[in-house]
Amino acid sequence: MDQDTSTPPIEVSLPLQQVLNVWDCIRGNSPIYEFLLGDGLALHGVFSACATDWAGGLAIASCGLESTSVSPNINVNYLFSATPGDWLEIKGYANKFGKTLAFTTIANSKCTISGDITLLAQGSHTKYIKTR
Structure with missing residues (x-):
């Protein structure tokens, strides 16, 4: 009997699924995100600002808000x-929700081929939130 050696399906948590759903919705409607976060990325200061906005919004989505x-x-x-060859790691954190505002922080780091991790940019972001 042949044994199935394919990769088992990855279980996705509810907050991660919420983030993926929100990202799918905004990806097609945002040319700037597609330009800056798509293939062929050239890292520039504007990228870190865009990543702060993007990761902050998705951190908020992980808490259940859709927009x-x-x-x-x-x-x-x-x-x-x-530099070329570095891998980027972007972490977004939803720190606090008020009645109309959400506060997030973002860490944009690089991971070199040797495994070193260096913080490239730190961002803080305040967003108006749409309550249900």
Whole structure:
């Protein structure tokens, strides 16, 4: 009897599935995200600002909200640069929700071929939220 050696399906948590659903909805409607986050990315300071907006919105989505509104504040501190061959890791955190605002922080790091991780940019982001 042949044994199935295919990769088992990956279980996706409810918050991750929410993020993936929201990302699928906004991806097709946002040319700037497609340009900056699509294939052929050239890392530039504007990328870190865009990633702060993007990751902050998806961090909010991980808490169950399907959409956000404008950004009254976005701040990025640029610490280091990336070079060809570096892999990027972007982590977004939803820190606090109020009645109309959500506050997030973002860490944009590079992972070199040797396995070193260096923080490239730190972002903070305030978003108006649409409550249900």
